[in-house]
Amino acid sequence: MACLRTSTGGTPPADPLGEAMAAAVTDVLEGSTVDLTYAPSDGPPAEPPPEPGMATATGPGPSGWHATVTLRLDERVARLVASGRRTSIVELRDTLATEVLTDYLASRLGRPPRSDLVAETLEFLVELGGTRVESHDLTHGVIVADVLRDRPRLEFAYPRDVRAAKRAPLLFDGQRSVLVVDPEGRARTELQRHRFERLAPHVDPSHVHEDDSVESGSLVAAATSALGGLGFFVRADRSIWTFVDGQPLLVRRGEHWTAFPLELASLISRMIGGGSVAEMVTRAAFMISAQPGGAILAIVDDAAVLDGVVPPKDRYDLRHEVIRTAREIRPEARLHHLIDAEELDEHTLARLALLDGATVLDRHGRLLAYGAIVTSTDSEHEGARTAAAKTLSETARVVLKVSVDGDITVFRDGAHVATLLGRPAHFTP
Numbered sequence: 001m002a003c004l005r006t007s008t009g010g011t012p013p014a015d016p017l018g019e020a021m022a023a024a025v026t027d028v029l030e031g032s033t034v035d036l037t038y039a040p041s042d043g044p045p046a047e048p049p050p051e052p053g054m055a056t057a058t059g060p061g062p063s064g065w066h067a068t069v070t071l072r073l074d075e076r077v078a079r080l081v082a083s084g085r086r087t088s089i090v091e092l093r094d095t096l097a098t099e100v101l102t103d104y105l106a107s108r109l110g111r112p113p114r115s116d117l118v119a120e121t122l123e124f125l126v127e128l129g130g131t132r133v134e135s136h137d138l139t140h141g142v143i144v145a146d147v148l149r150d151r152p153r154l155e156f157a158y159p160r161d162v163r164a165a166k167r168a169p170l171l172f173d174g175q176r177s178v179l180v181v182d183p184e185g186r187a188r189t190e191l192q193r194h195r196f197e198r199l200a201p202h203v204d205p206s207h208v209h210e211d212d213s214v215e216s217g218s219l220v221a222a223a224t225s226a227l228g229g230l231g232f233f234v235r236a237d238r239s240i241w242t243f244v245d246g247q248p249l250l251v252r253r254g255e256h257w258t259a260f261p262l263e264l265a266s267l268i269s270r271m272i273g274g275g276s277v278a279e280m281v282t283r284a285a286f287m288i289s290a291q292p293g294g295a296i297l298a299i300v301d302d303a304a305v306l307d308g309v310v311p312p313k314d315r316y317d318l319r320h321e322v323i324r325t326a327r328e329i330r331p332e333a334r335l336h337h338l339i340d341a342e343e344l345d346e347h348t349l350a351r352l353a354l355l356d357g358a359t360v361l362d363r364h365g366r367l368l369a370y371g372a373i374v375t376s377t378d379s380e381h382e383g384a385r386t387a388a389a390k391t392l393s394e395t396a397r398v399v400l401k402v403s404v405d406g407d408i409t410v411f412r413d414g415a416h417v418a419t420l421l422g423r424p425a426h427f428t429p
Helices: 016-028 075-082 089-109 117-129 160-164 193-198 218-227 264-271 277-288 316-325 331-338 346-353 384-393
Strands: 004-007 033-040 054-060 065-072 140-144 177-181 187-192 230-234 240-244 247-253 256-259 295-300 358-362 367-372 398-402 408-412 415-420
Touching: 016 033, 016 065, 089 117, 089 230, 089 240, 089 247, 089 256, 117 140, 117 160, 117 230, 117 240, 140 218, 177 218, 187 193, 187 218, 193 218, 218 230, 218 240, 264 277, 264 398, 277 295, 277 346, 277 358, 277 398, 295 346, 295 384, 316 331, 316 367, 346 358, 346 367, 358 384, 384 398, 384 408, 384 415
Parallel strands: 004 033, 140 177, 295 358
Antiparallel strands: 033 065, 054 065, 140 230, 177 187, 230 240, 240 247, 247 256, 295 398, 358 367, 398 408, 408 415
16 A cells, blocks of 8 residues: 655655655555654654554654654554553564565465464574574574475475474575475475575576675575565574565564665665666675674765765775875775776675775766775764764765664765664654
C-alpha cells in the first residue's frame, strides 16, 4: 500500500529521503500502512493518538520541519498486541518478522510454505547466535526454495533434525556451503560455493567463487538470486540476515529487527544527481558492515572540491602530479602507484575503505582518495569518525559512515540524515 503524505501549518518542501524510506518499509511490511506527517519545527510535532498495532517515530525532516513516520501493522499482528496476552517486545518483533518473511516466501514460491517453517527457523537461528561448537563462533546459511521437487528418500526435517546434529552449522556455514530446504521444511542437500553450478547451471561461477565478502552472507544472497526463495544467514557477530532475490531484506541485531533499505542505491543516486557510483558504494558499505572495522565513504561532484579538505598525500587522483611537483615523495604517496584501482569495483573499494580515514569517489566511480584524514573541530563532542563524516559531507554530495557495529549512517550538508541497520532513535514499539 502506498505511503500517505500530509502536513500541518503549510506545505513542506520535498523530502525524497523520507519518502524513499517509507516506500521501502511499505514494500517490506506487506499489508501495513506508512504515513508521513510534517509540522513546522517551531511548534509541536504532529503525532497521532496511539492505537494497537501502531508505532511512531519523530525526528528532523526537511529544513524547518518535523517529520513523523506512523506505521500501522498488519491486522494479524495488531490482534496479537490487542489480545490482552502478556507479550514481550522481542516476541512481538519476532512475530512481525515471521509474518513478513512468510508472506514474502509464499509470494516467491507461488504457494504457502509449511505453516511453522519460518517461525521455527528463526527460533533455531536465534539459538545458534549464542552458541559455540568446537571453539568456533558459529555462522549458518540456509535457503528455502522450490528447486528439488522429487520426494526425498530420507525425511530430514528442518530445523528439528538439524538442531539435534550439533555439527550441522559447521557443515552448512553459509560461507562455503548453504543448506537447501524445500517448502515442506525438508532438508534436501547442500549448495557448495565451488560447486554452485550443480543447482544453478545458468549462473556464472566466477561471480560466486571469487567473492571475498563471505562474512556478509554473499553465498546465501547469490543462492536466492539464482534459485529464488528466501535465504537466512547467521553472522559471527550473532546478527541474522535474510535475503530475497540476492538482496538483504530484514536484519535482526540485538533483538531488534530492521528493514534493510532496498532503495538505498537509488536513493543515493538521486541525492548525487545521477551517476554510476551509487550501487557500488551501497554494496561496499554492506560488505564493510560485516567486518569488525568501520569506514567512511564519500561521493563528490568533482575532485576540485577536495582541495584544502583532503591532504595531497592522500589523493589517489593526484599521484602523478605529486611526482612532478614534490621534491620528496612521502611514502603514502608512493603507495598510490602500486594500487590497482583504475577500474574500481566494490571489493577493491571495501578493502581500501577499511583503512583508517575516508575514501572518496566522484559520481562516475573514479577513486579520488583513500585513507584520507579529514580534520574536524567537533571531534571533542562526538566520535572522530562521525565528526569527520559530518565535516566531509559539507563538501561531498553524500557521505556514508559504517560503524564498527555495522550500522550505516548517511550524512549530507553537515547533518545526520538517517541511520540504517541501527536501533532507531525515538522509536516506540
